Amino acid sequence: MYYSINMKKTLITFILFLFSYSAWCLNDALKVKLSGFSQSDETVIRFLPAATPGYDANYDAWKMMSNNPSAISILSKLSDNSFMSINALPDLTAKTEVALFIRIANAGVYTIQSEELGTFDPMASLVLEDNFTGMTYDFRDGTSLSLFLNVTDVNDSSRFIVHFSPATNYAMQNVSCYSFQDGGVGIVKRGNLNWSVILKNSLGAIIHTASNISDSIWFANLPSGNYTAYTFSVFTSNDSNSFYIDQPAPIVSDFTVQTMQPFVNTPILFMNESQNGQMYLWDFGDGSPFSSDLSPEHSYNYPGTYPVTLHAFNGNCSISFTDSVLISTSPLTNIEVEPFNIEFFVTQDGNALKIYFNEPNSTTEGVLSVYDISGKRIFTTSGFTVRLQTQIPLSVSGIYIIAIEKDYTPLFKKISFTN
Numbered sequence: 001m002y003y004s005i006n007m008k009k010t011l012i013t014f015i016l017f018l019f020s021y022s023a024w025c026l027n028d029a030l031k032v033k034l035s036g037f038s039q040s041d042e043t044v045i046r047f048l049p050a051a052t053p054g055y056d057a058n059y060d061a062w063k064m065m066s067n068n069p070s071a072i073s074i075l076s077k078l079s080d081n082s083f084m085s086i087n088a089l090p091d092l093t094a095k096t097e098v099a100l101f102i103r104i105a106n107a108g109v110y111t112i113q114s115e116e117l118g119t120f121d122p123m124a125s126l127v128l129e130d131n132f133t134g135m136t137y138d139f140r141d142g143t144s145l146s147l148f149l150n151v152t153d154v155n156d157s158s159r160f161i162v163h164f165s166p167a168t169n170y171a172m173q174n175v176s177c178y179s180f181q182d183g184g185v186g187i188v189k190r191g192n193l194n195w196s197v198i199l200k201n202s203l204g205a206i207i208h209t210a211s212n213i214s215d216s217i218w219f220a221n222l223p224s225g226n227y228t229a230y231t232f233s234v235f236t237s238n239d240s241n242s243f244y245i246d247q248p249a250p251i252v253s254d255f256t257v258q259t260m261q262p263f264v265n266t267p268i269l270f271m272n273e274s275q276n277g278q279m280y281l282w283d284f285g286d287g288s289p290f291s292s293d294l295s296p297e298h299s300y301n302y303p304g305t306y307p308v309t310l311h312a313f314n315g316n317c318s319i320s321f322t323d324s325v326l327i328s329t330s331p332l333t334n335i336e337v338e339p340f341n342i343e344f345f346v347t348q349d350g351n352a353l354k355i356y357f358n359e360p361n362s363t364t365e366g367v368l369s370v371y372d373i374s375g376k377r378i379f380t381t382s383g384f385t386v387r388l389q390t391q392i393p394l395s396v397s398g399i400y401i402i403a404i405e406k407d408y409t410p411l412f413k414k415i416s417f418t419n
Contacts, residue, residue, distance in 0.1 A: 028092050029118035030126065030139075030162070034074040034102060036110035036149075043074050044086045044117065045098050045162065051088035054078060059088035065103075072110075073103040092124065095165045095191030095236070099158035107150045112160070116141035123167030125237040131159055138237055163235040166190055175224045175247035177317035183222040183245040187229055190215060195233035202226040223247075249276045253312040253321035255295075260373055260399075262327050267297040270308065274321075277312035284308055285325075300327045303410070305369070305377070324377045326369075326401060328412060346402050346413040349391060353417065357388040357404055364407045371401045395419060 029046035043063070051059050055078060063075040063083035076087040076098050089096060104110070112128070119141075120126065128139035132153050137145055139162060153159060173184040189195055192215065199208040199219055208219050224247035230240045252275040259268040272280060272295045282291040284298045285306035291298070300306065309322040343358040355368065362385050370379040370392060379392050394400070394417055402413040 027118040028120050028124075029116065030120075030164075031115040031117050032074060032100060032162070033113045033115065034072055034110060035113070036072060036104070036108060037070075037106055039072045041072050041074050043076055043084070043100070045076060045089070045164075046086070046118065047089050047092040047096075047164075049091050051090050053089060054080075055082065056088055059086070060084060061086035070105040072105070073101075074112075075101050077101060092120075092164055092166050093190060095163065095189070097235075098162045098164070100160040100162060101157070102149065102154040102159050103156075104149055104151055104154055108148065109146055110149045111144055111146050113144040114139045114141060121167045123239060123241075125163070125165040125167075125239070127163040127165075127235050127237060129161040129163060129235060131157075131161060136235060161235075165192060165233075165236045168231055168239055168241065170229070170241055170243055172243055172245055174245055175222075176315075178247055178250040179223075180247070181221050181223040183224060183247070184218060184220040185222065185227065185229070185243065185245070186216060186218045187231065188216040189213075189231060189233065189236065192233055192236055195231060195236065197232070198230045200228050200230075248314065248317065251276045251312050251314050251317055251319045253277070253310050253319045255308070255310050255321065255323070257325055257376070262300075262325055264303050264327055264329055265299055265301065267299050268325070268327075269295065269297050270310075271295050272310065274310065274312045277314055279313040281311040281313075282308070283311070303327050303329045324371075326371045326377070326403065328401075329409070342411070344404060344411055344413065346415050348415065348417055351395070351419055352391040352393045353400065353402070353415065354391050355388065355402060357384070359386055359406075362386050362406070367405045369403045369405065371403070372396075373399045373401070 029044060031042055031044045033040060033042045048059055061084065063073070063085040065073060065083065076084045078084060087098065114126070126139040128137045130147070137143065149159070169188040171186040175181070175183040187197055195213050196211040197209070197213065197217060198206055201207050202225050210217055222245055224245050226242065226244050228240055228242045230238070232238050254273045256271045256273060257268060258271045262268045270282065274280065280292060280294060282296055285308050286300055305324050305326050307322050308325050309320055311318060311320045341360060343356065345356045347354045353370065364385065365382060366384050366388065367380065367382040368388060369377050371377050381390070397417055397419045399414060399416050402415070404411045
């Protein structure tokens, strides 16, 4: 038979193809089958790391055209118009278009079918474009289309184009510090032109849209949370991807004064109770150098109330906490006889402190402060000169220090309060 020689050539071609097929474990390979009028023909497009756009003797195979004028054929071409049965191209790292040429002798309904010989990435896009009708079809594994083909529409011109596109790539940037809004996401569709995207937050609200994108886009200033991106393109399957932008744990800056009664020239222990910090700096409020110790001791040279600030750091993130410490000149005791004819009494009245202060003929304003035993100020008031009489509710039992500050050395009272 006149047909047998070409059949042998085709058989040899596919034997060589199967040899290289197994050698390369065939990923990213598509077989396209054309059938109709009790005939069929096939062509293969595959992507390999070592392949080139031109002819590669180890990977490509010429198309052996039949001498039968009624035989149908499907093929791709190289840039020099060589007919290819197997067309190997470089790795699928960017959108790639491959034109398919069909030769038929009779107009009618034909079936064109896809078969993935080597599985493409599940998120990769394979779209068949019909140049005659302008229609596009998802062309993943098993797609079968029945189309009317006219002889004048197919011979010597590409009736179809297969658009291959790798999976859309997402690169997330997490938030740098807790509660910041400096996260971001980059969306890449390599080689794609004129595509669009919609970005939604976890509530389904649209927060960003963009169109006419070439290759990639970056969305910045995103807070931590869940997001979903939807991409749209003419010759790429629409896809969506959900992702999460993370943030570091919050830094908590906190400390307590462990010394029961802080006095002048006595080491005072500051206990660090921070969370998620890696480095610390202490400002003791008296002009002394900062300390980077975890839980330092510090002595004060003069009595008074000092603001102590603890700065907690983790990478480029930081937070500060400030509290006051009351430094006394000597151990505090209740004063039986007040100087300058001053009356100063502190008693417990139910669940409150009852405070009475009287300084006859005084013309200077005073400040009343109440501290717990750690030195934390829990109450303060001012604006009195001669007399002050007040009650301060307390909910926690313990030792409290009451201070009256005027233009002389502060007066202190200490009381053991039971609630």
